[in-house]
Amino acid sequence: MKKKSTSSVALLAALASFGLPGAAAFADDHPQDQPLVVGSDFGVAPWMVRGAAGPEGFGVDLITAIAKKIGRPSVDVQDINFSGLFAALFSKRIEFTVNPLNITQERSEKMLYTEPFFATGNGFLVRKGEKLESLDGLKGQVLAVNRGTISDTWATQNADKYGFEVQRYETFPDSVQAVITHRAFTALNEIPTTVYAASKNPAIEVGFKDFNGRNFGYAFRYGDEAYRDKVESAIECLKQDGTLAQLYEKWYGEKAAEGTALTTVYAGYGAPGFKGYDDKPHDLACN
Incomplete structure (x- = not known):
């Protein structure tokens, strides 16, 4: 302190x-x-x-x-x-x-x-065997999101651009279930979340990863x-x-990449480039 x-x-x-x-x-x-x-x-x-x-x-x-x-x-x-x-x-x-x-x-x-x-980005879950090779593959499809999340914001901003319909659910598991039951083509969430979900459920897989520099x-x-x-x-x-x-x-289940937010200690307090950031340097006193 x-x-x-x-x-x-x-x-x-x-x-x-x-x-x-x-x-x-x-x-x-x-x-x-x-x-x-x-x-x-x-x-x-x-x-x-x-x-x-x-x-x-x-x-x-x-x-x-x-x-x-x-x-x-x-x-x-x-x-x-x-x-x-x-x-x-x-x-x-x-x-x-x-x-x-x-x-x-x-x-x-x-x-x-x-x-x-923690570094992240957009992960798109699809049913096992389905293909989604790029964002252009969303055209004419239904995309499920967890209401109020950054995924919801991205979907709202990009629905017209890529031509997809948005379905909103209160929890991530509900959006995944929408994909499994054919109510939606894909469920959008953070990349690490979708990778983990796909590793635990043989009915789904990660169709596309969009790394975009976001952090938690x-x-x-x-x-x-x-x-x-x-x-x-x-x-x-x-x-x-x-x-x-x-x-x-x-x-x-994988090693943290060096140089990401998982391992980088930033100068000052707060998120650099955002409101509330205090750039005054400080020394760590770790016990």
């Missing part, structure tokens, strides 16, 4: 006295002796799924490791459909999001991001910069000591 000057401490106290984000908000919203309360859609394997003993997956292992780094006693992951996730964040039902959330300019106007820690990050409320920085420092330490790469290999 960055050291605060005497004037900074006084400013935080003044902000707290007016009910604005500051020291009091930090303590009230993130009680150090209580479980870390975060939110994610449980329907995105292998990021986070409901297991016999509770949620499990890459995202669970990651936030558990982060909680340990920042000194929280445990983690309480709330299962929230993606369409309701941001409302849960802004109403303070959760402290921050831990779902596979794309960093976008539009979202950064409303939410405060950590630095990127956690999202916080504006005014929560101090806690965002604390969590991001933990993420950076997990990159530095190789934990993040190990978790990726454990859950996705």
Whole structure:
């Protein structure tokens, strides 16, 4: 964490006295002796799924490791459909999001991001044996998406360009089922999610991968910069000591590529090039 000057401490106290984000908000919203309360859609394997003993997956292992780094006693992951996730964040039902959330300019106007820690793109699932060799193959087809996701945004923006119809579902498994039952030709989601889904279901395969430079990050409320920085420092330490790469290999079955967001520690705090980014350098203090 960055050291605060005497004037900074006084400013935080003044902000707290007016009910604005500051020291009091930090303590009230993130009680150090209580479980870390975060939110994610449980329907995105292998990021986070409901297991016999509770949620499990890459995202669970990651936030558990982060909680340990920042000194929280445990983690309480709330299962929230993606369409309701941001409302849960802004109403303070959760402290921050831990779902596979794309960093976008539009979202950064409303939410405060950590630095990127996972690279992704568009993955198109089709029935086993079907062919989709390019985006042009979507013409005249029905494409299923998880409502409110970046995949939904991409589909909405590109439906006319490529000539396909969009069907929206509340969960990713529902969109996959639409493909299997011939209600849709393809289901669109993040590349790692579709690769994993295809490895577990012989009825589907990844028809096409569109790597486009997107990255995932956690999202916080504006005014929560101090806690965002604390969590991001933990993420950076997990990159530095190789934990993040190990978790990726454990859950996705392949080694993390060097030079991607899985292994790169970025200067400053937040997502470079997006609103909320603080470019001031800082030293890591990993334990």
